[in-house]
Amino acid sequence: MREAANLISLSGARPPTFDQAQNRRQKARAAGMNPDYWYAVEWEKNVKPGQTVEVVFWKQSIALFRGQDGRLAAIENRCAHRQLKLTGGQVNGCNLTCPYHGWQYDATGRCVHIPHELFGNKFPEFKLRDYPVKTKYGLVWIFPGDPELAEERKIPEIPELEGADPWGLIPIDATWKCHHSMILDNVSDFTHAYLHRRSKPFHDAKLTRLEVKGDTVEVDYNTVVGGGRISGLFVDRKNTNTDHIELAYEYPYQRSNTDSRIKHWCFVLPIDEQTSRAIFLFYFSKDMLKIPGLPFKVPMSFARKVVFPIAKKVLVAPLIGEDKLAVEAEQEGYNRHFEKPIAELNPAVHEFQQLTIRKWEEHLAKQART
Ligand code: FES
Ligand SMILES: [Fe+2]
Incomplete structure (x- = not known):
């Protein structure tokens, strides 16, 4: 009963389809993802x-x-x-x-x-x-x-995860009850530090650059990355500039880079209008790691066996869990109030949505031609 109620608005209407959508947000929330790409499944x-x-x-x-x-x-x-x-x-x-x-x-x-x-x-x-x-x-x-x-399109290159000495990796994924565009908005919009106020993976973000280059939206923030009580313990700030982060929505993927030491990719699998799977690869250079309380460097073999599994459990999984809860609540809110005016202050979000819409329209136009 609760599920059904969350799918429709107070007036009993369902969120509009892509064809019915009246504005940018409604279009973004109904768009599919262009299938002419490789998707992690x-x-x-x-x-x-x-x-x-x-x-x-x-x-x-x-x-x-x-x-x-x-x-x-x-x-x-x-x-x-x-x-x-x-x-x-x-x-x-x-x-x-x-x-x-x-x-x-x-x-x-x-x-x-x-x-x-x-x-x-x-x-x-x-x-x-x-x-x-x-x-x-x-x-x-x-x-x-x-x-x-298929052959000309490329899976993103991640040289840091290849070769004899790859970076440390924290892989994590979850199925979210929300539209894929909400995940994209969430992971590149650093104005939601409030949600993570306990662990503080980033805070005091200031948007310093927003640029659209073809099918990529690039966004930089000045912010304090990994400054929380627990995350701060593992990050060696002498070696890593954690005051700045670069993010990109490189269609259909999303990525970030902190001082070429901490990076991630997020691969979203669109399942339907209200379900998406988000697969994250967080990866870390050995230069940015330290063990709480110890003055020496962390060997990567030890980090892989001990530090990353702990960090995944105590830092990354709870953080992704907070985002998931918030975005699923956003989907429920959208289902009830999709006709309300758009109140979006971060210009980056407008660009993410435009890109999602444009790539879906490209796909629809191609389909109509064939
Ligand atoms: S063999 Fe598949 S339905 Fe008959
Ligand atoms: Fe978040």
Whole structure:
């Protein structure tokens, strides 16, 4: 009952669709994400040989599975026969088998086996859509758009996480009950220090630069990064300038950089108008680390085993949890009051929303042409 009430306004109306939207905010809150990009959809370790995982990209259900040979595949999540979800089935060898009549699909979505006599071995060609898949940084990436563009589009380069001596990594993700544009607004808008007033990951932010370059919005703030009681313990301020942060919405991804020592990427997977998965990679140069109370440098091996797991638990997860609660409450507020006037003071938020809208319109225009 509560759920249903939160989906509609006091007058009983539902938030407008993209076509019905009357203003920039309504458009941003209804837009999908342009599918002609690589989207992080799952952690690689969560799809072991023989396992299937359902992935949803903007209402399209995709069956991600790993064959016994270790290769990943992603195909439409519906059996060509009676449209059951194939993720309800199982992997046999390198094929995915529907749970009902046992039709089998290979990694390209072709139906390759029907285990009854009606057709003998000569059944008509049933082919499901397949999606390009890649792995990088411990994540599985799917290209839900035009497959011809998959090779030219690049997954973000993160050299710090590659090579013999990668930076320390804190990976974290959560599914948020909100539109993806609200996550983008949240992670690059540093005016919400009040929400994090206990842990103070940043405070006293002043916007010093806002620039739109093609499909990227760059934003700089002067602020105190990691100045909280606990976070301050781990950051070596002698080596790291924590008075400034650069952020960017580099469509469709978001990233930050503090003095080339502390960085993050946020990869958002849009599931539907009110559900999104946010996958974060926070990564840290060894130069910025210190152990509370000790004068010497932290060896990265020790940081990986001890410092990062603790930091994830006591700092990062609670922080993301605060953002999640706030943004989910924002979604509920929007559902009830979507027609209220826009009261937005940070000019960066306007630009994030414009970019989201423009890229969705590009996709709609392309769809209309084909
Ligand atoms: S519904 Fe899938 S095999 Fe019949
Ligand atoms: Fe936040």
